[in-house]
Amino acid sequence: MQTQSVEVILNRALANHDLSEAEGVILLQQKEAGAIAAIRQTANHLRQHQSGETVTYVINRNINFTNICEQHCSFCAFRRDEDADGAYWLDEAKILEKTTDAVARNATEICMQGGLHPGAKLNGGSLPYYLRLVRTIKETFPHLHLHAFSPQEVEFIARQDGLSFSEVIDAFQEAGVGSMPGTAAEVLDDAVRRVICPEKINTKVWLEVVRTAHRLGMPTTSTLLSGHIETPEQQMRHLGLLRSLQQQSLEQGDRGLVNSLCCPSLDKKRLNLCVAGSDAISPFWQMLCC
Ligand code: SF4
Numbered sequence: 001m002q003t004q005s006v007e008v009i010l011n012r013a014l015a016n017h018d019l020s021e022a023e024g025v026i027l028l029q030q031k032e033a034g035a036i037a038a039i040r041q042t043a044n045h046l047r048q049h050q051s052g053e054t055v056t057y058v059i060n061r062n063i064n065f066t067n068i069c070e071q072h073c074s075f076c077a078f079r080r081d082e083d084a085d086g087a088y089w090l091d092e093a094k095i096l097e098k099t100t101d102a103v104a105r106n107a108t109e110i111c112m113q114g115g116l117h118p119g120a121k122l123n124g125g126s127l128p129y130y131l132r133l134v135r136t137i138k139e140t141f142p143h144l145h146l147h148a149f150s151p152q153e154v155e156f157i158a159r160q161d162g163l164s165f166s167e168v169i170d171a172f173q174e175a176g177v178g179s180m181p182g183t184a185a186e187v188l189d190d191a192v193r194r195v196i197c198p199e200k201i202n203t204k205v206w207l208e209v210v211r212t213a214h215r216l217g218m219p220t221t222s223t224l225l226s227g228h229i230e231t232p233e234q235q236m237r238h239l240g241l242l243r244s245l246q247q248q249s250l251e252q253g254d255r256g257l258v259n260s261l262c263c264p265s266l267d268k269k270r271l272n273l274c275v276a277g278s279d280a281i282s283p284f285w286q287m288l289c290c
Contacts, residue, residue, distance in 0.1 A: 006030060006035045009023045009026060009027060010038060010042040013042055014045065014046070018243070021233070021236040021239075024240075025236050028232035028235060059108055060107060060111055061098065061105075061111070062110075063110055063112045064090075064112075064113060065112065066087075066089045066115050066117055066120065067088055068082050068087050068089070068115045068117045069117065070116045070117065070199075071197070071199040075228070078115070079115055092132070092136045095133065096137070099137050103144070108144065108145060109147055110144055110147070110148070111148065112133060112137075112148040113149060113181060116153065125160075125161050126157045126161050127161050127163065127168060127171055130172070131175050133148075134148065142176070146178050146179075147178065147179045148172070148180070148181070149177065150183040150184045151180070152183070154168050155209060166212050166215075169209075169212060178219075179218060179221070181220070181223075182222035182223050182257065183223050184200055184206060185223045185238070186223075187234055188206060188207070189203065189234040189237055190202050192229060192234055196228065210222070210257075214254040214256050215249075217254065217255075219256065219258045220257055221259040222260050223262075224239070224260070245257070
């Protein structure tokens with residue numbers, strides 16, 4: 001009966017129907033080798049149809065300008081208190097040195113994020129501090145793509161300076177930020193968030209910041225931090241929210257989510273069946289999640 005259900009669901013996917021969250025849960029719950037092989041085969045067929053044999057990659061360096069953070073996400077081994085061993089700030093010279101080295105290694109993109117530090121201010125403002133980070137890179141390397149500052153960081157800056165999300169994102173775009181990392185999504189389910197990242201923005205705010213970025217013409221990525229306390233239903237809810245967001249953004253003519261990143265233990269082939277409209281699915285790479 002269960003195998004029959006899987007077959008029906010896979011045929012619907014092959015016929016280009018959007019799977020429901022309940023159907024996705026059935027796929028995620030499969031443990032039998034034959035069913036898993038059928039899911040992978042279907043996902044691979046759909047991937048082949050969408051992308052052929054083309055595999056793309058970006059040579060990228062992550063620069064995390066500080067690890068001092070006001071929050072205490074339970075999964076985070078990166079953050080430090082200001083006076084703790086290993087706490088650091090990268091000054092402009094160090095950021096430029098890391099960027100220069102990355103360019104010498106053929107990097108075309110810098111991903112920049114950092115801890116949330118209320119002391120990260122320039123002339124009394126948080127936004128000017130972040131804009132100086134952008135300028136540090138873009139004035140020397142104007143052609144580098146800057147993938148920078150998560151929805152959580154946008155909310156942090158807006159809160160610190162009394163600005164709207166659009167004002168922050170607008171200023172980033174004008175300074176040369178090319179896209180927004182979709183980190184801080186973790187699992188878009190507030191019951192999970194209250195346990196693993198209780199101080200972070202909630203689901204509604206994450207979606208609002210990303211929707212605002214799309215509306216302003218800034219593409220974003222999205223992440224799913226899976227394999228801890230979340231259930232298959234919560235994983236599917238997350239993917240359902242991303243799919244709705246993407247459909248809405250594409251309908252409005254925005255580029256929307258250009259990549260969906262799965263970190264780390266949800267089967268990426270099953271994920272591929274459930275998220276429609278994202279240009280690419282990426283494997284996990286080690287990066288800061290704020
Ligand atoms: S994940 Fe980000 S926001 Fe959370 S504690 Fe770590 S650095 Fe701070």
